[in-house]
Amino acid sequence: MNCRVCDSTHLELAIDLGAQPWCNNFLKPSEVGREPFYPLRVVFCHDCHTAQLDYTVPKEVMFSDHTYLSGTTRSLAAHFGAVAAEVDQRFFHDTPGKSVMDIGSNDGTQLKHFKALGYDVLGIEPARRIAALAQAAGVPTVNDFFNEELVSRLGRQFHVVNAAGVFFHLEELHSAAEGIRAALRDDGVFVVQFLYMKRIIENLAFDQIYHEHLLYYTLQTIERLLNRHGLALFDAYLAPIHGGSIVGFVAHQGAQPRTARLQALWQQEDDDRANDLSTYKAFAGRIDQMKADNLAYLREAKSQGRRVFGFGAPAKGNTLLNYFGIGPDLLECLVEKNAWRKGLYSPGMHLPVVMEDELAAPPDIYYVLAWNFKKEILANNRPLLERGVEFYFPVNPPDS
Ligand SMILES: [Zn+2]
Numbered sequence: 360m361n362c363r364v365c366d367s368t369h370l371e372l373a374i375d376l377g378a379q380p381w382c383n384n385f386l387k388p389s390e391v392g393r394e395p396f397y398p399l400r401v402v403f404c405h406d407c408h409t410a411q412l413d414y415t416v417p418k419e420v421m422f423s424d425h426t427y428l429s430g431t432t433r434s435l436a437a438h439f440g441a442v443a444a445e446v447d448q449r450f451f452h453d454t455p456g457k458s459v460m461d462i463g464s465n466d467g468t469q470l471k472h473f474k475a476l477g478y479d480v481l482g483i484e485p486a487r488r489i490a491a492l493a494q495a496a497g498v499p500t501v502n503d504f505f506n507e508e509l510v511s512r513l514g515r516q517f518h519v520v521n522a523a524g525v526f527f528h529l530e531e532l533h534s535a536a537e538g539i540r541a542a543l544r545d546d547g548v549f550v551v552q553f554l555y556m557k558r559i560i561e562n563l564a565f566d567q568i569y570h571e572h573l574l575y576y577t578l579q580t581i582e583r584l585l586n587r588h589g590l591a592l593f594d595a596y597l598a599p600i601h602g603g604s605i606v607g608f609v610a611h612q613g614a615q616p617r618t619a620r621l622q623a624l625w626q627q628e629d630d631d632r633a634n635d636l637s638t639y640k641a642f643a644g645r646i647d648q649m650k651a652d653n654l655a656y657l658r659e660a661k662s663q664g665r666r667v668f669g670f671g672a673p674a675k676g677n678t679l680l681n682y683f684g685i686g687p688d689l690l691e692c693l694v695e696k697n698a699w700r701k702g703l704y705s706p707g708m709h710l711p712v713v714m715e716d717e718l719a720a721p722p723d724i725y726y727v728l729a730w731n732f733k734k735e736i737l738a739n740n741r742p743l744l745e746r747g748v749e750f751y752f753p754v755n756p757p758d759s
Contacts, residue, residue, distance in 0.1 A: 367406035373639035374401040380706035382677035387701040410575040443472035459519040467498030523552040536588040549609035558603025562756040668722040669693035673727025
């Protein structure tokens, strides 16, 4: 295998999470036990320092029919609103005919905010049902994968190109980056939002490692990729979403000077050795300690006869459940709001998904897989907390 960013063959295994099913593949009863497993391993490139998966599940398997809806949580919708407002205020507030393209536009949550600010919007979303939802909600959406070829078919440029998370799922990485360069006006701003690997490591949020996430960036490693395609970061900040995400602002190389806050984050990566293999290896060791601690906690609860349900059925929860080996013996079910997962089973561990409003009674303990919405979950479940239901967060960042 060659490095996905710089083509180097100088790669080394950093984190091995074993064979895992594709984490978004929630199963119908007839599919249970028949799901395929794929290697889930993070390798480190000694040349460009980018952490990445060494195995690719084909994108047609992962993205044509996924059921993740970005509009389902209020905190995420609010974050998208804030990003749109900031981009508009700083760069294009008084620009006539301003336009935005969102790559991996999901149900149109991000674009609705831009539309409200007067932008001509276009979404690109490969999942058929989700693209149809966005279209029905008044967000023009192309149902396709994003790459250079799609951009030349569109034949237009945009003031803003946005990519939240999805940019890092892209199998056709270099074609997508070229497509972004081609679609971005000379004065355009590419807003790239991604999980910050430095924070994933600090937070022990290893469940963010799954097959959709082919690459795990820091500021210094994504800059390598951007530079290769004539683009450059000029500003970035850390947002609390998903336990720590970067909102990065990118322009054509040489178009914008670097801000002081980007320089400061950049320096912090050096100070904390965020781009060193030793940091990744230490992370792998901490994940194994966490596994031992969590299994001890769940077995103790079980031995005391306490009932434990999973809270949420997020895709990332399956990385944790499968790596820790948490099956129906330790967790009775996963409680979820997204009705598309109703009646399904989690891949690998085969935990039944139950709708929140169907529960006869709450458990003694909620084991919270959707930990990145901690504040929202605790606020929404105050009555349960008052009745003594415990909420256990296996991943628990200090600022979440
Ligand atoms: Zn590399």
